[in-house]
Amino acid sequence: MHNVLIIDDEPVQAGILGEILAHEGFDVTTHTQPEQALALAQRQSFDLVICDLKMPGMDGVQLLQQLRKIHPDLTVIIMTAYGTIETAVNAMRHGAFDYVTKPFSKEELLITVQRAMKHLELRRENVYLREELGLRAAAATLIGRSDSMQRIYRVIAKVAQDDKATVLIQGETGTGKELVARLIHQMSPRRDEPFIAVNCAAIPEGTMESEFFGHEKGAFTGATSAKAGRFELADRGTLFLDEVAELNAEIQGKLLRVLQTREFERLGGTRTHRVDVRIIAATNKPLHDEVRAGRFREDLFYRLNIVPITLPPLRERREDIPLLADFFLTKFHSEGKRRVTLSPDAVDLLTQYDYPGNVRELENLLERAVILSDGSVITPHELHIHPVDAQPTEPESAAPTPPLPHGSLSEISRQAVEEAEKQAILDALRSTAWNRVKAAKMLHIDYKTLRLKIRRYGLLPHRESTP
Numbered sequence: 001m002h003n004v005l006i007i008d009d010e011p012v013q014a015g016i017l018g019e020i021l022a023h024e025g026f027d028v029t030t031h032t033q034p035e036q037a038l039a040l041a042q043r044q045s046f047d048l049v050i051c052d053l054k055m056p057g058m059d060g061v062q063l064l065q066q067l068r069k070i071h072p073d074l075t076v077i078i079m080t081a082y083g084t085i086e087t088a089v090n091a092m093r094h095g096a097f098d099y100v101t102k103p104f105s106k107e108e109l110l111i112t113v114q115r116a117m118k119h120l121e122l123r124r125e126n127v128y129l130r131e132e133l134g135l136r137a138a139a140a141t142l143i144g145r146s147d148s149m150q151r152i153y154r155v156i157a158k159v160a161q162d163d164k165a166t167v168l169i170q171g172e173t174g175t176g177k178e179l180v181a182r183l184i185h186q187m188s189p190r191r192d193e194p195f196i197a198v199n200c201a202a203i204p205e206g207t208m209e210s211e212f213f214g215h216e217k218g219a220f221t222g223a224t225s226a227k228a229g230r231f232e233l234a235d236r237g238t239l240f241l242d243e244v245a246e247l248n249a250e251i252q253g254k255l256l257r258v259l260q261t262r263e264f265e266r267l268g269g270t271r272t273h274r275v276d277v278r279i280i281a282a283t284n285k286p287l288h289d290e291v292r293a294g295r296f297r298e299d300l301f302y303r304l305n306i307v308p309i310t311l312p313p314l315r316e317r318r319e320d321i322p323l324l325a326d327f328f329l330t331k332f333h334s335e336g337k338r339r340v341t342l343s344p345d346a347v348d349l350l351t352q353y354d355y356p357g358n359v360r361e362l363e364n365l366l367e368r369a370v371i372l373s374d375g376s377v378i379t380p381h382e383l384h385i386h387p388v389d390a391q392p393t394e395p396e397s398a399a400p401t402p403p404l405p406h407g408s409l410s411e412i413s414r415q416a417v418e419e420a421e422k423q424a425i426l427d428a429l430r431s432t433a434w435n436r437v438k439a440a441k442m443l444h445i446d447y448k449t450l451r452l453k454i455r456r457y458g459l460l461p462h463r464e465s466t467p
């Protein structure tokens with residue numbers, strides 16, 4: 001049950017509000033004296049505070065400032081009788097989540113409260129995810145000793161400290177762009193604020209604007225309630241625009257404006273929202289080529305390309321391959337898989353292969369090898385790679401080894417693969433608090449496929465205790 005603190009110097013008004021929210025299932029505390037409410041907030045924590053802007057003794061903004069000193073994450077809704085943009089915006093600047101203008105209807109109030117609770121949930125989910133990732137980050141996330149990676153570490157360390165600078169991360173698929181984006185956020189002063197990722201390629205065309213900037217109730221057919229966009233959710237944190245080259249011309253224009261002013265309106269809304277976000281964009285299409293081809297706005301490119309980071313493909317830093325291989329084998333072992341090592345020949349083969357899928361491909365093929373290998377030492381044959389440009393270290397048969405040997409697997413191996421798949425799905429679900437959309441993204445499979453697999457493996461949150 002969520003608890004709410006209502007502060008209004010009008011006892012009748014406070015009482016009505018209290019009743020409405022108690023009816024909605026909130027645990028309600030009301031106060032008519034701001035000073036007393038503040039003293040209470042010092043002893044007890046609240047999920048939500050709703051307070052009047054104009055009160056004798058201490059006004060709402062002062063109270064808000066005091067409250068947020070005690071609980072920096074506190075979600076506060078302000079009630080204002082004035083309805084001018086200035087007072088409300090001033091409250092928002094001081095960290096209010098939202099405001100309602102008196103007189104308001106019960107419905108208006110509830111919509112705002114529901115959104116605030118949704119925001120709180122997302123924030124908590126995000127904290128949970130961040131802890132998960134933090135653990136992984138502690139395991140020295142970004143592996144690489146090559147000169148090119150050393151240079152990148154230095155840029156990351158510097159740009160993390162400047163928490164406003166926009167970063168553009170470029171590199172082929174699987175080179176670690178998202179990893180770098182998360183690392184920058186974690187190393188920055190914004191680390192306790194949200195990291196919101198948007199995959200620009202995955203947003204359906206017609207919903208882009210609403211996804212980014214949110215919408216008001218009734219902004220379009222089907223907009224039955226107001227919704228905050230990604231920019232609002234990322235306020236004070238980092239917004240990661242993944243696959244940014246995929247944005248259409250219209251959104252490119254809107255984005256440019258927001259990058260210049262950090263201000264926007266929700267779809268169908270008139271209120272101007274101001275946000276403090278750091279933007280990190282990523283793309284595996286060289287963005288300057290997209291500009292030259294007329295598909296990406298040049299002015300937007302320059303806005304994004306303030307601090308460029310280009311991740312080299314794995315084949316251009318082969319000295320990192322044995323290091324990464326070691327890292328992944330240790331990681332798999334820590335996740336409960338068998339402890340295996342690579343034979344010297346296998347290391348040679350790995351080092352010669354070209355990896356069109358870069359680090360992700362290396363990780364995947366090692367995981368497969370660990371599952372399918374029989375002994376504790378992986379031989380070149382068990383890697384199931386067929387390097388086109390590299391000389392195979394063993395004479396291979398005429399037929400090339402297929403990269404994904406599912407068809408030829410024995411029943412036992414098939415079971416092993418399924419077991420691994422089930423485990424990977426379970427891990428993803430757990431680390432996203434059973435958010436299937438996020439888990440699917442994490443696993444690089446689509447939502448439908450994930451749903452099918454969840455059903456097939458009979459995975460349920462309450463079966464957690466017997467995995």
Ligand SMILES: Nc1ncnc2c1ncn2[C@@H]1O[C@H](COP(=O)(O)OP(=O)(O)OP(=O)(O)O)[C@@H](O)[C@H]1O
Nearest residue numbers: 141142143172173174175176177178179284359360
């Ligand atoms: N230097 C590295 N050290 C350790 N792990 C890495 C490194 N680079 C990438 N990885 C791992 O490889 C996988 C792919 O990385 P990531 O998702 O960041 O790639 P990407 O560049 O965003 O790929 P795409 O363009 O396909 O989205 C992840 O599991 C990531 O943890």
Ligand SMILES: [Mg+2]
Nearest residue numbers: 177178242282
């Ligand atoms: Mg990515």
